Amino acid sequence: MTTGVAIGLLGYGTVGSAVDRLLRDRATEIERVAGSPVEVRRALVRDVTRARSASPAAGVLTADFATVRDDPTISVVAEVMGGVEPTRGYLLELFAAGKSVVSANKQLLARHGEELFAAAERHGVQLRFEASVCAAIPVVKVLRESMIANDVSGVLGIVNGTTNFILTAMAAGQDYGAALARAQELGYAEADPTEDVNGADAAAKIAILASIAFHTRVTLDDVPFDGIERLEAIDSAIARELGYRIKLIASAERLAGGVTARVHPTLVPEGHPLAAVEGSFNAVMLRGSAIREITLAGPGAGGDETASAVIGDVMTVLGTSGTGFFTHDGYFRQVAIVPEAEVPSAFYLRLDVLDAPGVLAQIARVLADEQVSIESVIQRAAAGRAQLVVTTHPAPEGRFFAAVNGICTLGVVAGEPHVLRVLPR
Amino acid sequence: MTTGVAIGLLGYGTVGSAVDRLLRDRATEIERVAGSPVEVRRALVRDVTRARSASPAAGVLTADFATVRDDPTISVVAEVMGGVEPTRGYLLELFAAGKSVVSANKQLLARHGEELFAAAERHGVQLRFEASVCAAIPVVKVLRESMIANDVSGVLGIVNGTTNFILTAMAAGQDYGAALARAQELGYAEADPTEDVNGADAAAKIAILASIAFHTRVTLDDVPFDGIERLEAIDSAIARELGYRIKLIASAERLAGGVTARVHPTLVPEGHPLAAVEGSFNAVMLRGSAIREITLAGPGAGGDETASAVIGDVMTVLGTSGTGFFTHDGYFRQVAIVPEAEVPSAFYLRLDVLDAPGVLAQIARVLADEQVSIESVIQRAAAGRAQLVVTTHPAPEGRFFAAVNGICTLGVVAGEPHVLRVLPR
Numbered sequence: 001m002t003t004g005v006a007i008g009l010l011g012y013g014t015v016g017s018a019v020d021r022l023l024r025d026r027a028t029e030i031e032r033v034a035g036s037p038v039e040v041r042r043a044l045v046r047d048v049t050r051a052r053s054a055s056p057a058a059g060v061l062t063a064d065f066a067t068v069r070d071d072p073t074i075s076v077v078a079e080v081m082g083g084v085e086p087t088r089g090y091l092l093e094l095f096a097a098g099k100s101v102v103s104a105n106k107q108l109l110a111r112h113g114e115e116l117f118a119a120a121e122r123h124g125v126q127l128r129f130e131a132s133v134c135a136a137i138p139v140v141k142v143l144r145e146s147m148i149a150n151d152v153s154g155v156l157g158i159v160n161g162t163t164n165f166i167l168t169a170m171a172a173g174q175d176y177g178a179a180l181a182r183a184q185e186l187g188y189a190e191a192d193p194t195e196d197v198n199g200a201d202a203a204a205k206i207a208i209l210a211s212i213a214f215h216t217r218v219t220l221d222d223v224p225f226d227g228i229e230r231l232e233a234i235d236s237a238i239a240r241e242l243g244y245r246i247k248l249i250a251s252a253e254r255l256a257g258g259v260t261a262r263v264h265p266t267l268v269p270e271g272h273p274l275a276a277v278e279g280s281f282n283a284v285m286l287r288g289s290a291i292r293e294i295t296l297a298g299p300g301a302g303g304d305e306t307a308s309a310v311i312g313d314v315m316t317v318l319g320t321s322g323t324g325f326f327t328h329d330g331y332f333r334q335v336a337i338v339p340e341a342e343v344p345s346a347f348y349l350r351l352d353v354l355d356a357p358g359v360l361a362q363i364a365r366v367l368a369d370e371q372v373s374i375e376s377v378i379q380r381a382a383a384g385r386a387q388l389v390v391t392t393h394p395a396p397e398g399r400f401f402a403a404v405n406g407i408c409t410l411g412v413v414a415g416e417p418h419v420l421r422v423l424p425r
Numbered sequence: 426m427t428t429g430v431a432i433g434l435l436g437y438g439t440v441g442s443a444v445d446r447l448l449r450d451r452a453t454e455i456e457r458v459a460g461s462p463v464e465v466r467r468a469l470v471r472d473v474t475r476a477r478s479a480s481p482a483a484g485v486l487t488a489d490f491a492t493v494r495d496d497p498t499i500s501v502v503a504e505v506m507g508g509v510e511p512t513r514g515y516l517l518e519l520f521a522a523g524k525s526v527v528s529a530n531k532q533l534l535a536r537h538g539e540e541l542f543a544a545a546e547r548h549g550v551q552l553r554f555e556a557s558v559c560a561a562i563p564v565v566k567v568l569r570e571s572m573i574a575n576d577v578s579g580v581l582g583i584v585n586g587t588t589n590f591i592l593t594a595m596a597a598g599q600d601y602g603a604a605l606a607r608a609q610e611l612g613y614a615e616a617d618p619t620e621d622v623n624g625a626d627a628a629a630k631i632a633i634l635a636s637i638a639f640h641t642r643v644t645l646d647d648v649p650f651d652g653i654e655r656l657e658a659i660d661s662a663i664a665r666e667l668g669y670r671i672k673l674i675a676s677a678e679r680l681a682g683g684v685t686a687r688v689h690p691t692l693v694p695e696g697h698p699l700a701a702v703e704g705s706f707n708a709v710m711l712r713g714s715a716i717r718e719i720t721l722a723g724p725g726a727g728g729d730e731t732a733s734a735v736i737g738d739v740m741t742v743l744g745t746s747g748t749g750f751f752t753h754d755g756y757f758r759q760v761a762i763v764p765e766a767e768v769p770s771a772f773y774l775r776l777d778v779l780d781a782p783g784v785l786a787q788i789a790r791v792l793a794d795e796q797v798s799i800e801s802v803i804q805r806a807a808a809g810r811a812q813l814v815v816t817t818h819p820a821p822e823g824r825f826f827a828a829v830n831g832i833c834t835l836g837v838v839a840g841e842p843h844v845l846r847v848l849p850r
Contacts, residue, residue: 022574022715029640030573032757035749130571136716138563138571145744146555146563148455149447149736215454273722276701290447290733291561294723297698298716308715311574319570320744324460332457 005318006041008068010090011081012061015104016043017054018307019078038314042068065090069097076317078310079103088112095123102313104131104306110204110220113211117331126317131309133205134159134282134300138312142296143212143286144330150288152213155252157284158277159205161300162189162196163228163248165280170236171245188280199225199263202250210252210261216335218261224340225263235350235418238378238389239267245275246420258336260343266421267348341398348391349404350418355386359412370403371395385414391422431466432739433493435515436506437486440529441468442479443732444503463739467493490515494522501742503735504528513537520548527738529556529731535629535645538636542756551742556734558630559584559707559725563737567721568637568711569755575713577638580677582709583702584630586725587614587621588653588673590705596670600658613705624650624688627675635677635686641760643686649765650688660775660843663803663814664692670700671845683761685768691846692773766823773816774829775843780811784837795828796820810839816847
């Protein structure tokens with residue numbers, strides 16, 4: 001370990017150049033603590049001649065993937081180029097060439113994790129992915145390594161900074177459009193924020209976390225999700241009145257019939273560790289049989305933050321290679337995904353109803369017929385109509401939505417029903 | 426790696442028996458994920474004949490340390506017996522016998538870390554200690570492994586659950602004595618709570634964390650600490666009025682002239698991640714150049730929680746043995762400890778003063794003479810005397826305490842001055 005370790009990069013953008021810079025900035029510590037210097041030997045880019053703000057050492061940049069794959073001095077490659085293709089193919093070729101890979105690519109892992117992990121194991125190399133979920137918040141390492149003595153019962157998180165920034169602004173009274181515009185202005189939201197605000201980004205992350213937590217493969221297709229686009233300022237205000245904050249919660253739970261992973265805007269009770277997570281920060285709560293619960297919080301995005309996680313993974317690959325520990329595919333179980341309709345949830349239901357005698361009784365009757373138990377009711381009159389907000393105790397989602405459909409056929413509701421999940425106090 | 430791994434235990438009390446039980450409960454996962462079964466082969470106890478609630482396999486218990494030390498099948502020993510002697514001597518013998526050690530013993534590490542780490546390195550074995558700080562909250566692993574690409578600027582934490590339980594009760598209006606009694610009743614405080622309430626326990630933990638964070642040896646003797654015994658309910662109430670919570674904060678910071686590690690009851694602004702940590706929970710905030718900040722929170726004590734951390738460390742030892750990574754002594758720097766008097770702090774000062782014209786002006790003059798700048802003043806009259814509360818901007822501690830001494834000689838203050846630190850908003 002005295003000759004130094006060479007690594008390859010796929011991509012030399014914000015994250016890739018930060019990996020290179022941080023490895024140089026921290027060369028002394030890395031060599032002392034890890035036992036060996038580590039340097040970037042090759043970095044794959046589209047165009048080596050393009051002007052760059054960060055300048056790698058001469059000869060590092062290459063536009064030819066084979067130069068990285070076939071360099072015999074490189075044992076670990078960090079994939080920070082993103083995208084599903086050709087990235088997936090590159091990873092398969094790297095594994096076949098005997099190289100371990102560290103990836104920051106959540107969409108790739110959530111879609112093709114099964115194939116990629118199997119290929120890595122077949123070739124006796126590692127695939128690590130801390131940076132793919134919440135950047136530098138070390139949730140993957142903690143779940144896999146620190147919590148190995150735990151039967152994990154649940155993972156609950158705020159794993160998308162864009163939506164948490166918007167929800168924080170909405171909690172302060174802004175409406176959705178203004179909050180999104182502000183997030184874009186500050187760089188917390190992309191010009192096209194779809195993947196963030198519709199919950200797809202969070203869904204990919206919770207698919208990855210659910211897979212690690214339960215040792216079974218949960219893919220993006222297994223994760224129902226909805227986003228925050230239809231949320232109104234009035235829901236934030238009412239949530240607050242009821243003692244809750246609205247957060248986009250990604251959750252994975254072990255239930256009697258299997259596991260569930262999903263993403264929904266959710267009322268989180270004040271005092272819950274996730275209620276206090278503000279702005280673009282992320283937080284993940286891990287529940288285990290031995291540790292009760294651990295919450296990890298911090299910035300869930302950023303170039304240096306992601307690069308920090310990539311380097312931590314590179315070090316872990318180097319530090320565990322050849323020992324056979326923590327290098328196996330941990331997804332050895334086949335656990336059923338519980339059908340959405342059977343997953344129990346508590347709900348918040350806001351309806352615009354006729355302000356007439358008997359309306360509440362009719363609605364309560366429909367809920368009771370579906371065995372959905374009411375926890376609280378708020379009703380406010382406004383010019384012949386009333387705003388009715390019902391919160392329920394946990395019930396199978398299918399029963400609740402059957403009740404909502406039934407309520408909508410009563411002829412007393414105007415507009416769309418507004419539905420949010422509620423975390424238990 | 427197919428024949429199984431044998432480990433030894435020093436101690437088979439609450440934590441030791443939980444390690445044994447959890448290894449058996451989680452045998453499938455550990456073998457699948459880690460690549461090998463792991464079992465307890467020997468456990469050192471004082472009396473093998475004593476009746477125990479947990480029953481180890483036949484032949485595991487021994488009262489003879491040499492049986493553990495000389496068992497050639499054991500490569501890792503978990504030290505969960507506590508105490509400084511003979512534990513220290515046992516560890517040195519184990520290292521010399523080529524065995525790695527995982528320890529949950531904060532007092533031992535904070536006092537004799539330098540000797541122990543040097544001995545482990547000399548013999549080419551590892552000493553890991555996750556369980557010594559905040560039980561299952563993986564702060565050591567995250568600092569050492571996940572944050573290796575970071576220049577760490579500070580560690581700030583609530584690392585003692587007993588005091589946080591008491592402070593939470595005091596924030597709700599209880600006085601110190603009643604809160605302590607309640608903590609003892611519920612098992613959150615020992616019959617003799619001295620080490621917890623006087624800050625010594627927290628000081629040992631922050632010494633360990635400061636050492637890892639700054640790659641320099643910080644021992645218990647380097648850590649000034651004070652506890653919560655003299656805290657009064659009125660301070661909790663005034664802190665709340667000012668928008669703060671009082672917490673026992675253990676902090677380690679890198680300053681211009683070196684590093685500082687200390688433990689003080691401190692006003693933490695509401696909205697700060699540590700302000701919301703309630704009851705017996707612990708939380709640690711890690712600040713680094715690449716990751717900005719990460720906060721880890723959870724139960725900081727408990728048998729299963731500690732055992733979970735011990736097992737995580739055992740796995741990490743097994744999973745990194747022979748690679749040379751993360752096995753070196755990370756304390757390769759000699760960084761000065763900044764003298765207490767030069768460490769800048771913001772302060773809260775509560776004084777019982779004469780309710781007479783000019784008193785505040787005199788006090789303000791003394792503070793100004795020491796170049797301590799006032800941030801806020803609250804004065805409340807009560808029967809010829811007044812309660813005066815001053816908060817200051819950060820100033821070198823020596824200057825502030827010189828000012829307090831000066832104020833006490835003015836002849837306008839009754840009783841002792843009440844001093845707390847204040848975290849910046």
